[in-house]
Amino acid sequence: MKKTATAIALVLASTNVAALPLVDFWAGGYSWNTAYKGDISATASGEPFDLSLENTLQLEDSDNNVIWAAFEHPIPVVPNIQIRQTTLETTGMGSIDKSFEFGGETYSGNVTLDSNVNLNHTDLTLYWGLPLPVITVDFGLNIRQFDGELAINTGIAKLDAPIPMAFARVGGYLPFTGLSVMAEANYIGYGETNHMDYQVVARYTIPMIPVLDINVEAGYRAFQLNIDPTDFGGDSDDLTADIDMSGIFLGISLHL
Template sequence: MKKLPIAVTASLLAFAPVASADVLGFGASVGYWDSDLSGEASRGNDQVDVENDLNLSNNDEINLSAYLEHPIPLLPNVRLSYVRIDQEGRGQLSTSFDVLPSGVNVSSQLDWTQADLTLYYEVLDNWVNLDLGLTARNLDAELVVQEVNSTAVSRTEVDAVLPMLYAAARFDLPLTGLSVGAHGNVIGYDGDSIYDYDAYAQYQFVGVQLRAGYRQMTVDYEDGDDRLDVDIAGPFVSAGFSF
């Protein structure tokens, strides 16, 4: 597991503004992200194309989120989110990868989970909404590539706890229940970077929220000899409530 230097973390914490919500609020949602994976995984000097060589495709996925906002000055609001991506595929290696020689048929599985704790402040809270804060992300990803009809197997693993900048904006269309918005997390340091953002349209009625949009996550991260340089992107839908 690799962590950010203390100096970087401190500089991120220094930017947080001082603001608070007008009333106590709570919300939660569950969603589905129809994501496609592209890019490369590396072990040492060996690389494999996760799309063309492994033919990974979405198998199982869950997205959960919840937030709590309060009127207490100086204390940040809290947002929790969880993403699990499970992709499987069968393909043929175009080059050698780790213990696997070029040209062999392989079966692969990507198990990706991330849990976010976000502390944020409301900077604007009317028909234009703007939140700013910091996210602590626990990222755990494992790519297993095994030769078909053989015990030869390669494992690429990334395990990291990352502080990230967080921003969310929403524009409400008065008296319609309709809104459009975007939110994202980002961090970059020492050659590693993660960009995770989405844009959406939302309809809300009697506390129920229906949302549809597009999300993209770009990860370029090295953990020891293992590296993931991948894009995960696609449309999403979610349903939730707030009060």
């Protein structure tokens, strides 16, 4: 409720700004049904040991909320701005018959694993667009700030690093139909880390108010996180993981 109120407040506060010529303001949100696959790293007898998210931790699919806003203007050298907040949380109840260490704790064999996952993050994207008709092409830099952790019983591995990523977006619309499609991606490959987040969305604009576009959206988002925290100033107790999160989403956006 608090996040929804924040998004609405951003839209209302933008009305005077959007009235300026050649200035665009976007705001929206969607619900993302997310499935989890992959592994996280632990140690067993001093050796690396992988814990499966599906088979060992048995993480459940979850519905996650995403809110975003973007401000675009015609000044060539000054970047446009997009902010996006993603809630990415789930739980799981699994078991294991092997002793291991994770998050500063030691687990004996035949133990129940009560997992809580929080990979929430905020994206600040600075980008430029090419002045093309019908087609949208944007590119720039995204800083992704994680504020998360993965807890198994009393052991906790944190993920709270800022990660710089390249950003690109391409899209197009069919004139006189209200339909458009768009794909965007963020990516970094650095050290032992490879992190990609991409989404494809179809949008329909409801012809209701001349100065306000109300859009219904549906799409697919995939989030691949293969991270070594030491690449970004972390240490060995932080979360080391190779996780794939993906699923469809439904949402709405406003354009002034």
